[in-house]
Amino acid sequence: MAGIYIHIPYCRQACRYCDFHFVVSVWQKKELIPFLLRETEERKDYLEGEVIDTIYFGGGTPSVLEVKEIVSILNSIYRNYPVSQEVELSLEANPEDLKPEYLSDLRKAGVNRLSIGIQSFQDSDLELMHRIHNGEQATEAVKNAQLAGFDNISIDLIYGLPRQEKDFWQRNLDKALSLGIQHFSAYHLTYESGTVFDHWRKKGRIALIPEEDSLKQFKMLINTAKQQGFEHYEISNFALPGFRSKHNSSYWQQKKYLGIGPSAHSYNGVSRRWNFNNHKRYIDGMASAEDYFEIEILSLENIYNEHVMTSLRTSKGVSFLYLKTRFGNQGAEYFRTGIEKFVKSGHVSVDNDIYSLTEEGIFIADHIIEAVFR
Ligand SMILES: C[S@@+](CC[C@H](N)C(=O)[O-])C[C@H]1O[C@@H](n2cnc3c(N)ncnc32)[C@H](O)[C@@H]1O
Structure with missing residues (x-):
């Protein structure tokens, strides 16, 4: 069994903490999709015919795609790879995109797991992070997804943020776990070099929280998750029994996977390969039949x-x-x-x-x- 990851490097707005590969010119997605289809087709032998049991659209923000664009990528996967009937098909989505009609079309397209980038339910945090959605939209997105029939929902949260009220993290956790989700990922804020937050930290506009506060928030996280029946199965990941992310678990179990799109990584047991971390270099490389990736044979x-x-x-x-x-x-x-x-x-x-x-x-x-x- 193996997995396929598709990287969609577009976001409607830049988050102040994020250094993942993304571009905010969402219109450029039209230019990228033919290259994603081409890479999917050209690399069909990479996994040597292994059955695909997980497909994961990550980003960036894959929910900037129209459902018909997602379907075109999926059709190319189904044409070129043996896909299990029970495939876990995940899509990362942002709350502002999760309207009832979009969600129902995603279900029809076969998406059966959503990973929603909520980060916080509190408006002041969301403004600080430069998110588009507010707390109410975050709650509504989860409810809309449930109404559309999604029964495997994960959300992303960030803690250790600067300038927070004392009990903000407990309130965020309580809110998250009151929504009937099956999985969540909680990351401590890291100040990645080159991000706005890092710049602000260097200028003294925001500060790292004291280590004992970080530890307190981390303990709050694991205790609350445990009380609510969530298994802490990876440092940042929590799942109700039976709902661990199969795709992410396969990375941790060194299973093979194919990564499509700019900055996507692939692993076949012998080498690791990563596509250029720049969508223009990726597109130009593919268009001119030059390399658009690097490879490392693993010792x-x-x-x-x-x-x-x-x-x-x-x-x-x-x-x-x-x-x-x-x-x-x-x-x-x-x-x-x-x-x-x-x-x-x-x-x-x-x-x-x-x-x-x-x-x-x-x-x-x-x-x-x-x-x-x-
Ligand atoms: C590439 S992002 C997913 C993007 C998703 N579309 C969104 O906008 O929320 C993956 C997750 O990593 C986490 N993350 C990214 N940068 C981080 C940072 N500097 N510190 C902590 N968590 C971070 C966030 O929780 C985010 O949802």
């Missing part, structure tokens, strides 16, 4: 690093026995030496041969992962 070290990073980030953890079989005694012992001090400090727990992060460990995950990298 055993790369594979080890990816394995320990993704496994530690998920509740599955790292199996010491698996490390021994896949990377030999030397690889496994390297891991054990690096992780030992975090076991002693209570940041990592060991159950049989499985090493996983404790709640305290999750909060310093990047630091722990760095210590076991080769």
Whole structure:
């Protein structure tokens, strides 16, 4: 089984925190679509005939596409790849796009999972982030989706934002979980270089929140999610039983996937390939039959690093026995030496041969992962 990711790099407006690949000239999508179709067709052998069980439209904001544009991409996928009858077909969407008619057409097109970019239900946060929607539209978008028959809905939220009232995060969580959603992703704000937020931070206009506040918000997140029956299955991801994102989980399990569109990554077990992170260079490269991507053949070290990073980030953890079989005694012992001090400090727990992060460990995950990298 394998997955297909399609990157739609358009947004109606630039969020002040975001450094993903996007452009705000939405009209340019008309120019891109023929190239997406062409890449889908030209790379049909990449996954060597494996059955596709997940398709994911990410962005940018895929809901800027008309449903007929989404259908044209899907038709090209169905023509060129064996797609499972039970495919998980996800689309990232923004609240302002989720009107009843659009939603009902998405359902007819086969989309069966929505990931809605809500970020916050509070108008002051949304204004600060430079989002188009307000809190009321966010709630309405979820309700509209449910009325249209979507029963697998995820939302994205951001915490650790500057200038918030004390209980804002608890209120956001309570609001989110009162809506009957099946999944949510919650990310701590990061100040990515080149973004407006980063610029404002350097000028002293906004500030990082104190670390103890970040930790408090993180604990609030995991406790509230647990109380409401959500499984914390990856650092930033929470799902009701049976509703984990199959597509994102396949990245964490090193399954093969094909990435279509500017900045999209692909992985076939041997190499990683990424298309240029610029839609014009992507289009020009394809149009002139020049390269529009880069490739890296993965060394055993790369594979080890990816394995320990993704496994530690998920509740599955790292199996010491698996490390021994896949990377030999030397690889496994390297891991054990690096992780030992975090076991002693209570940041990592060991159950049989499985090493996983404790709640305290999750909060310093990047630091722990760095210590076991080769
Ligand atoms: C590429 S964005 C999805 C875009 C979606 N169309 C939207 O506008 O919300 C993926 C998610 O990453 C998160 N994200 C992006 N930049 C972030 C940052 N600097 N800090 C924290 N979360 C971020 C947001 O929650 C966002 O929904």
